[in-house]
Amino acid sequence: MRKFLLLFVISILAMVAVACGASESEEESEGTNADLTETVTVNHELGETDVPKNPEKVVVFDFGILDTLDKLEIEVAGIAKSGVIPAYLEKYAGDEYANIGSLKEPDFEKISEIDPDLIIISGRQASLYDQLTELAPTIHLGVDTTNYMDSFKENMAVIGDIYDKQDEIDKEITAIEESIATLNEKASKSGENALIILSNDDKISAYGQNSRFGLIHDVFGIPAVDESIEASTHGMNVTFEYVMEQDPDLLYVVDRTAVVGGESSAEQIVENELVKNTKAYKNDNIVYLNPDFWYLSGGGLVSVAEMVKEIDESLN
Template sequence: MLFKGQNFAKHILALGFAAVFATGCGQQNSNGDTTQKTASAPADATTASGQQHFSSKAGEITIPENLTRIAALDGNALATILALGAEDKVVAVSKGTVLPKALQQFADKQFIDAGSAKEANLERVASSQPEVIFINGRMENQVQALKDIAPTYFLDVDYNNQFPSFKQQTLNIAKMVGKTAVAEEKLAKLEADIADIKSKTGDKTALIVMVNNNKLAAYGPHSRFGVIHDLFGFKPADDSIKVGLHGMAISPEFIAEKNPDYIFVIDRGAAITDQKDAAKKVLDNALVNKSNAAKNGNIVYLDSATWYLMTDSLLGMQTMTDEVSQALK
């Protein structure tokens, strides 16, 4: 229900603060990653009244068949909408968190600033009069307050079943914005590109490393960056890497000992600031340089903003796949 008139903002704020925050909204791995047991159910058939029904961790929603106003508070949903060519339907985004270069067009003043990726500004979200709101796990404590404003869809990919889960989320968004055919075409290309990479990885080992200032963390299969192993077929340089939101702390000695064929590097600082080349400086040391990856020129510095902020989007997944494919040439 949309509220209009002089007391609009006050009414919405009252709703927001009165709402009971949702807790325990999703299944959580012991490592802190929020995942769902299965991919979201496919959208039901459009009803005779011109409405669509969808299900996510935020519950059941009913939205218009022809959406015109979307509050995309999740960067992955926003990137998928852009890849589908439906960006004209977006009215609000989370500008309080740095937008990746690929999403910079949404920094324009025509899009309402709806807060940060961790905390939505409820009054601004309401002022955009959305027909649907997209969120992710970072806003889990605001689910009910956002649902009081408009139907809310919780974008969530299960890393234990990553590609099918990602694919279903993409198709759900595509159906919402009337771009199912576009999504199916892009997903088919993506699957073909992934299969091509897998045919080339063979017995190659890889280590996924995030550099955060001077700290190093490794990520293995079924993690937020686990596509390197789970989709692209690289063997883990170490099978014992624990899955966790922040990875497993490692050192240059660890890298030298595991001696991977490839090191894929995400620079957290470069992903969220204008900082450049910090990761290269950290990894340019005698121990890392002893590895096969360093000796063969296979330390791959990834587009960190894409890998850190758009991992579960259609645009992000294709960009990531292209990067890894290029690294194998």
């Protein structure tokens, strides 16, 4: 009888141990699943979106954000290849990265096939936001040109939160801000003013404060030769007579033709007989800015740092 009772007690204890083990296993499993479904709530221009932490499959339409992810060594699944890709990001033209269409015409079928964890867009895709959200969590991380640096830093903070990269991003932004402070001091001492133009084949448009390229004035501290230029995405249509009349100390040129598949001829078009009458031409102060950074991929950790560097080098 005692032997029977002993065996019975041992059996009960074994069953309890198994049950406890199963319970612990379930708790561990639940903890793992919780980690996999952890999200970050992102407030952006088009809404509020819950984004999975450290998403594995990400498709990116904005080259500035791609620039940042590349700098941080974060992999992406697909980019908009049906167009010009900045030369310094040319590795993303490779077959290992899916083509999700163009900046204005996403390939919804390809995106659906990828089944991404996150879609990152900016201005050109804003009107398609609702359609894209049906495929995956979608966030808008475009740069507000009227508040460039704050907007840029907010976007970087979002990337930092999603990927636990805030320390690395803070280090990069600190370096950029220190470079801007140095540039501001240099710009103030130079006393030079500037005019920014976009060259598009044989046409030109001017950009002033709070415009697409306005951070040269608003952030970098170089005064605008004409403070009446209306802020707009496409700039103010002007003539070369206008450039001659404004007579800037510095003339900054962004060559659109060079990045949209055409043959670059900005120098031949810009440096004509009218412009040769300006101080900018006479003092060899016509600066052709790198359109990869200024036209295609502004707002990235690399592009913003390079933009600061280009303007700094342009000052005497």
